[in-house]
Amino acid sequence: MKAKHLTQLLKASFLSCSMIATTLSMAQLPPAPQEKYGDGRVSEFYTWKSAIPAQPGKLLRTEAVHNPYIRLAxxxxxxxxxYSSTSGKDSKTPIVVSGSIHLPKGNPPKEGWPVVLWAHGTVGLADACAPSWSGRSYRDVQYLNRWLNEGFAVVATDYEGLGVAGPHLLINNPMLAYSILDSGRAALKTKLPLANKFVIVGQSQGGAGAVAASSYSATYAPDLNIKGSIGTGVIYKDPEATPEKNQLKLNPYEVSPSLAYGIYSFLVTQSLYPEIKTEEIFTPEAAPLVEQARNACLTSFMGDIQTAGLSPAQAYNPNPPTSYKKLQEKESNDYGYYPTLKISHPLFIGTGANDRTPDARSQMKLVADACKAGTVVEGHLYHGLGHSETVNASLKDSIPFAKKVIAGEKIQAICKPDLQ
Structure with a gap:
């Protein structure tokens, strides 16, 4: 009888161990750091060693920030x-993303501070470029300080692959949407006085992210109370345009720091399709710059390009393989478009009339297309302003917009904005 009981216990123990082993084998573990993705050079805080929760938006870890360069005045x-999120590469793999939360001064409203979900512009591809680690540009510091002063908490994602190991995917709309929305979910799981009232705000890459997060919010994060979204310098790939028209245009014979965006984009494509060789796309003179881009953050990398004195014509191989263009088009089709422009909350689009990164006309096309889809869009076109200057200049319009949507007030659509 004892022998039979012992056998049963052993069988149960074996089954239990097998189930645990199966569960562990199915759990998603963080990727190993790789030099080619610019991983590392950040603190231990950014390294998650346990299995990643399958549920996105779980708060995994926090730490207080005291460094005045990372803090906001x-x-x-x-x-x-x-926090946990979902990879934009396949829209299913659990990943870990980093970010930061900043609270305004003073006493919060009874239900907590309304929240700006901030989506930053391009900073680079390396972990060390993550704003929560490396700080922000003077422009962005001024911008976010203004939102804090107006009584909004700021929740700022770093995006997939910045701060935490793994490739950063740049203008990948699913990735941007998931990272932004899950930062809001994670923020609500802190013990901070935050209301479930969000305005998504972004510039350039983050402008695309703000629209992407808006587009995905109803299906991916219906638990978040998104009241409105604000984008400046929004990168928009028009589904009706040819791939060539959707690309950034540079003078091929002029040395331009904006070549940095093309090199970063190549490295993202290469991370998705490793069969692409650098020497097939770039000249020998430009190859060292491509390697530099793996670890160099945007501002310093633009300086490197200027120092090297290479124009696009000198940097790119004039006869790249035809397979590269096909892979670029596949990447664009898979990740470059919004699933819908019919957004259930109001959308603010601020555009500098002199913007070339991206072209102001593409941003006005976004306003027209979103209006046509049935979204309430408040469009603004700023005379004489370029890509960067529009960010802070637009605050005179975007802050009243944000306060109105938080209060539940009606937004008057402006689908054909005049120069202002």
């Missing part, structure tokens, strides 16, 4: 966050 408290 108008915040009363700042923390770094690590």
């Amino acid at each position: 108008n915040d009363s408290q700042a923390i770094r966050i690590l």
Whole structure:
């Protein structure tokens, strides 16, 4: 009888161990750091060693931020966050993303501070370029301080692959949407006084992210109360345009720091399709710059390009393989378009009339297309302003917009904005 009981216990123990082993084998573990993705050079906080929760938006870790270069002058408290999200590469793999939260000064409203989900512009591809680690540009510091001063908390994602190991995918709309929306979910799981009232705000790459997060919000994160979205310098790939028209145009014979965006984009494509060889796309003179881009953040990398004195014509191989163009088109089709422009909350689009990165006309096309889809769009076109200058200049219109949507007030659509 004892022998029979012992056998049963052994069988149960074996089954239990087998189930645990199966569960562990199915759990998603963080990727190993790789030099080719610019991984590393950040603190231990950004390294998650356990299995990643399957549920996106789980708060994994926090730490207080005391460094004044990372803090914002108008915040009363700042923390770094690590949270679970979904990879934009396949829209199913659990990943870990980093970011930061900044609270305004003063006493919060009874239900908590309304929240700006901030989506930053391009900073580079390396982990060390993550704003929660490396800080922000003077322009962005001024911009976010203004939002804090107006009584909004700021929740700022770093995006997939920045801060945390793994490739950063740049203008990948699913990735941007998931990272932004899940930062809001994670923020609500802190003990900070935050209301479930969000305005998504982004510039350039982050402008695309703001629209992408808006487009995905109803299906991916219906639990978040998104009241409105604001984008400046929004990168928009028009589904009706040819791939060539959707690309950034540079003078091929002029040395331009904007070549950095093309090199970063190549490295993203290469991370998706490793069969692409650098020497097939770039000249020997440009190859060292391509390697530099793996670890160099945008501002310093633009300086490197200027120092090297290479124009696009000198940097790119004049006869790249035809397979490269096909892979670029596949990447664009898979990740470059919004699933819908019929958005259930109001959308603010601020555009500098002199913007070339991207072209102001593509941003006005976004306004027209979103209006046509049935979204309430408040469009603004700023005379004489370029890509960067529009960010802070638009605050005179975007802050009233944000306060109105938070209060539930009606937004008057402006689908054909005049120069202002």
